[in-house]
Amino acid sequence: MNRLTELYRLMRRIRAFEDAAEIASQGGVAAWGLAAAAKPALVRGPLHLSTGQEAVAAGVCLNLVREDLLTSTHRGHGHTLAKGADPTKMMCELFGRASGYNKGKGGSMHIADFSVGMLGANGVVAAGIPIATGAAHALKIRKQPHIVACFFGDGAANRGPFLEGLNWAQVFKLPILFVCEDNRISATTPTGPMTAGEGVSARAQALAIPSIKVDGNDVEAVDAASKQLTAEIRAGGGPRFLHAVTYRFKGHVSVDPGTYRDPVEVAAALKLDPLIVARGKLLKQGISATAIDAIDTEAKDEIERALAVAEAAPWPDVASAYEDILDTGAGVWQ
Amino acid sequence: MNRLTELYRLMRRIRAFEDAAEIASQGGVAAWGLAAAAKPALVRGPLHLSTGQEAVAAGVCLNLVREDLLTSTHRGHGHTLAKGADPTKMMCELFGRASGYNKGKGGSMHIADFSVGMLGANGVVAAGIPIATGAAHALKIRKQPHIVACFFGDGAANRGPFLEGLNWAQVFKLPILFVCEDNRISATTPTGPMTAGEGVSARAQALAIPSIKVDGNDVEAVDAASKQLTAEIRAGGGPRFLHAVTYRFKGHVSVDPGTYRDPVEVAAALKLDPLIVARGKLLKQGISATAIDAIDTEAKDEIERALAVAEAAPWPDVASAYEDILDTGAGVWQ
């Protein structure tokens, strides 16, 4: 399979996952002026979809190996899947089942698969940055030949840990790739007017961290930049920064209709769907429409199966509420 | 009195204050491997001296008016005096007396004179930055024609609030002058190796905040840069940044012998004492040595008087320990 096909397949799997999760969440969270549905949704908690941003996850993560580590954001399904997690166990987690990655304890906002180096989504904006920095520091101290990929949003670049983490990574010359997934919005607030100066790349450069800015909807561009940057990091060059500009197709959470956005802007962005872009390129490369459609169907089928398994999966035991917490003093009293 | 004479006089007053406070603090804090003295020192608490850094306080603050506001650091005596505070009330505070600015509640680390717009030293590195930003925001909202000067050290530029505050100030185009008093050390740790990139100016510029770097031991240079920057701010230009490179003559606190520093470096730095530099310039301008000596004597005398008043000043009442705290519920129970 050629590189672009592989990238496309991964993006399609993420899209299929996000679409299915979105439907399963309707009527879940009661917010954004909406009441919760009478019948509880299959996905109850807040669901931050990465629909439209798949090229960033795919283009970066195909340049990682299993032993590399990754920290993510509240919008973490794509990164998790791209790092090699099993969509069935992910869907089980979103459904709050015992067979989910976190045994139903975390849900979407804490999706993780430590076994493939995916150290977790995070409910706190920018909180993954110090954690990723420390993980990279550990790799260096322990002389392990791997790297860390640290994803965060454009909104995160205005929080203190962004400065603290990037400074630290450069001071200790750590093997870490910072990836700003810039969808130009922070919840309901356009990020531009909240961000001084030339933005994230300029901030990285002020810390002497080399940075590349790419069209984050062009998966080949993301892939190429990631290839270069990860190679430099693996060669001992210290931290690197990737600024990928993309767009969030959905509301902030799945039940947010996103009415605060200009419909013209949204319509224009939808035309630049990374899947449409990649499909066009595949066709140009001579891959047949049938072959591409087959990838799409395969991805959807995979997620259909995941949904079915998740819906049938068992709930956590009550007893498990008291597990995975302190050993010290456990069993003595809660 | 010409400008340089005025600047010199202010620096000399600060130096006299610091020297006197230093002596009064010997045997105070039991740290840095030293035991506390048998007889309690007149200044009991940690004392961070700005000896050697007087040119920054003086050069900036002579460009401020009384209604302008200022936030400071743990090393705040110079800023306080330069903003117009009374050294006697300052010394009383250092001595923990009821007649001190804070009624003996704060000591050196919280020296403040709100009546001249000096909103306080701070025991937390970088904590003054958000406060200064908010004060500037208030001035803008309340359409007051004044500005804020926000002092912090080189070490503070690695903490998150540095990014958050500077970004905020630029986003809201606030009337604030950020002053990095760069003495190249953070407690016992040289700041350079802990700081990525080109340093603080580069960080300010990445946020599109215009910055000037000056020799912080040349009070005329500090004054000239401050004059320009404050004028730009007053004209509505938004935030400005001053990077003043200087040197800390003393240990981190007054009882710290500073043995972790290279004696050669210290000796070289002492030759660049801002008072020596300014004195040389005054002599070149034709001011007589006698006239300069008179300024020195006057400054020392002023501080001698402050010491005498402070030593005789009354201690706070026990009752005052329960004052200046919540009104709500006060008097009901503690």
Place this chain on the structure above:
Amino acid sequence: MSTMSYAQAACLALQEVMRADANVVALGEDLGRGGVFGQYRGLPQEFGPERIIDTPISEANIMGAAVGMALAGLRPVVEMRVIDFALCAMDEIINQAAKNRYMFGGQGRVPLVARMPIGIWSASAAQHSQSLEAWFAHMPGLVVVTPATPQDNYGLLKSSLASGDPVIYMEHKELWGVEGEVTAGVEVPLGKANVLCEGSDLTIVTWSRGVGVALEALSTKAFKGIRPEIIDLRTLWPWDRDAVFKSVAKTGRLLVVHEAVQVAGFGAEVAASAAEATGCKVRRLGSPRIPVGYAQVLENEARLSPAKIVAAAEALLKQ
């Protein structure tokens, strides 16, 4: 008097105060669209972006700036979205806001209201479900307010905005949509509890979301033969010791109920104080010392319920 939600009651209070005092401003993320819970709805339209301020995502600076604003003459309302994010601004809340007045010997005042919604809500799991009122009650310099009803959210917010000292104002996320009668102009004083029903067998002291759960137990007759006196504390600092001690003098038994973790929760303060002052029998009901889990069955372990309250009351009567 009119019917409105807990969120709308807060909007009304803030609107009235902002109309009366040009120095009152609100700042936080996403406020320009009325706040993610609608707790500022309508205000951006009326007061514009200079007074309902959209900020960068930077909780530390939001809180720190509010301290500076307060020192320079404004009366800021700070929105932290959920209390969990206020953890990003702890130095600013504790070392800067709470201590300012004292540490500077009364030179300045910090009249700000920091809103930081608490509680379990909509499967939001460990990082969006905390109730940390005990932390702030422990901290000199802070007023701590926990409204339970629309009327109280209106009345307590108005009183908080009139406080000259920093107020930690904790709305409960599960209460945003709860409707009730609100009489404009009725302020609820800080430090006064609300005795919701009289009883003789035990005193139940609670606040915030606990109030509705206790009243649900009452209205569904879950208490069977037991007649509890139920008190909504409303503010945790200052808290109404007189009302509580008066009640336990009558009932001889105190049950403190809260959603926060029981260990070192504010229930411990109320129970210990009552035991010290009156020698009454005490018991607490709070969450086990576990993070809030995502799945319903896990989340429920950390949640109050009428059944849990009744069981605790029965246990206390046997104690």
Place this chain on the structure above:
Amino acid sequence: MSTMSYAQAACLALQEVMRADANVVALGEDLGRGGVFGQYRGLPQEFGPERIIDTPISEANIMGAAVGMALAGLRPVVEMRVIDFALCAMDEIINQAAKNRYMFGGQGRVPLVARMPIGIWSASAAQHSQSLEAWFAHMPGLVVVTPATPQDNYGLLKSSLASGDPVIYMEHKELWGVEGEVTAGVEVPLGKANVLCEGSDLTIVTWSRGVGVALEALSTKAFKGIRPEIIDLRTLWPWDRDAVFKSVAKTGRLLVVHEAVQVAGFGAEVAASAAEATGCKVRRLGSPRIPVGYAQVLENEARLSPAKIVAAAEALLKQ
């Protein structure tokens, strides 16, 4: 067995563990010069800058990085210098370190020891004198340790370093120079209190700096006719309920003593638990709800003293 200071005892414990396990590292500001209180003295020379790590001033990243280090196989010791600065790292401690294991369903562990010295010391005033142990005791996922003697600082630090979960390790700044006998190799288990003297009239439970003050009252015969049983709790989570309840079963009276603010302090938890479990009489002695002032006379209001303890004991006996 040899005589050493509380600070030296910690150095010894850390040295032993670092020799045995290459994955143990320490990180924080100024560690390369042995730490500002000498609590890392000698270690930079032996283990070098890769394992005794000098960091930029960035508490949030120090603590967050330690979480990442722990997840990636290290066992970091985090130095916060004083607990007041740990307020700059609260999200990292609470939302990231404490909840990690639970929230990710046990996929990872965060075996870190966060040292954050507490207490009043050397006229350091409101921002350098706090004791916030109650906050951490309230937080699921954290172990909370408060050593009172050189031997315990050695033994508890070793046990903490062996914990697979995050430990908030609170040394008291006024104890750094205190000397005592330390027997290397003697670990002090987490969760076991130390009964320091047997008595029959009341049980005094305390920890950290409170231990020395209580013992001073005893040795100076300030208690006069009163015979207290004095217990050093040593760890606040888990805390040794059995030891405390056994003692109050005998004495019928409990006085909890701590330097932290009394309101919502951990004394409330101990007192409320004992009242619930045993019905004994309880009383607390803690700091008034004011920030720590600078002048000696103000600072003393927030300080424990033998006289205050004796007065509280007398009041409890009359209660």
